[in-house]
Amino acid sequence: MNKAQPLTGAGAVSQAMRQIDPDVVAAYPITPQSPIVEGFARFVADGKVRAEMIRVESEHSALSAVVGSAFAGARTMTATSSAGLALMHEILGVASGLRAPIVMPIANRALSAPINIHCDHSDTMGAREMGWMQVYAENAQEAYENTLLSMRLAEHKDVLTPIMPCMDGFITSHGVENVVIHDDAPVKEFIGEYKFPFNLLDYKHPITVGAIELTDYLFETKRQQVEAMEQVPKVLPGIAKELAKITGNEFDVVEEYHTNDADAIVMTMSSASGTTKTVVDKLRKEGKKVGLLKLRMFRPFSYERVAKALEGAKAVAVLDRAASYGAHAPIYSDVLNALFDSSSKPKLQSYVFGIGGRDVSDFHIEAVFEKLLKGEVTGREEYINLRE
């Protein structure tokens, strides 16, 4: 019986973790991630899961313990935000370099300094070169389902790469929504048995993990990581279809919302997509040809799919919830790359918004669409709801 229940995004991800029932979870509390692991810890305490919960003294240790347990044959998870993710930075590369298929839900939060606990994407954007996959959720339902999908994708034999299913801190992690938690049995069947090909405790097949690689081998190992990301578009549709049989929602790397015939398209990620949909609905009723391109998977980035979705649009605004200091904002930069080989060359406008949890409302997005419909672009980065 799949009945909607009131849950926060964090609570929904805790439920996904309960259904996955990993062997090991090591975590350190940080706002706004904490309720994810607190919720899971409650399941451990209540005997609802058989996971080993390791309390550690920092996020660096949390991810280190998770990497270690992965090579003891464990299916393993942690979760973090902001400064916690920054403190893990070194181990992010260890996890992806060693190909440990860790799933680490993220509640996105601004990075210090000055310190701020609210949402922006500067934490995960800062980790985008660390060899992890990244998927982003518009709402709590997606945060739950993306976490389930992430486990299967990370553990696929051709991928074996860690992944961050991200949701917006507070906005999604702490906001209460109606969430459908699907039945345990089919979800557990979808998640399946864990078969990591390497196990340090298998003394009959001794292995060495984490040996030094100098000029003669590191290049080859890094090439393998590039290949793993290239396998994702091949294996993802099959996994997404399987999950859709349970959820009714089929994950795709992008969601095209009224983009087909749109003259003006706003492209963004996470919770701002929900706001944008409301505006698209309103403007469509007024007969305006507008659409939303929601990016669901940021790494690997599907240049082909983005270029195709933007084909035919006259003007496109890309809304980044993180600035890139001294360069184009992250998603905008990737969109420019995507369009280089495309025959379609819409007018482009880059916006940075929502830094440190700064509100972005329907009228802000509406103003963006109105400018796009008039073909007004400034040729430089603009900012939404910033005081000049």
Place this chain on the structure above:
Amino acid sequence: MSEKKRKQTPAKKGWKDIAIGGIIENAPTSLVNKTGDWRAFRPVWDKEKCINCMICVAYCPDMCIPVEGDKRKETDFDYCKGCGICATVCPVKCIKMEEEGKFRE
């Protein structure tokens, strides 16, 4: 590097043929890598003075001092890096460290 020496270096596998993540599966690879090349000093063992106490055997970090029955044998120079620990711990000072160059042409 001379052509002759170059040929002695085993051909390395490409990225499609090595284990992922730099994981080493075909243990024990420590036997494949002959680390004795690194040696700058060689332990010269005086068999006559040796009392076969085995302290050097226990201390050798590369486990390259072989033992047969209750007798210590000559150091395995394929792996001895010349660290000199054996000479330092020997209670009867029957091991002396000498420059490796003297033993090579």
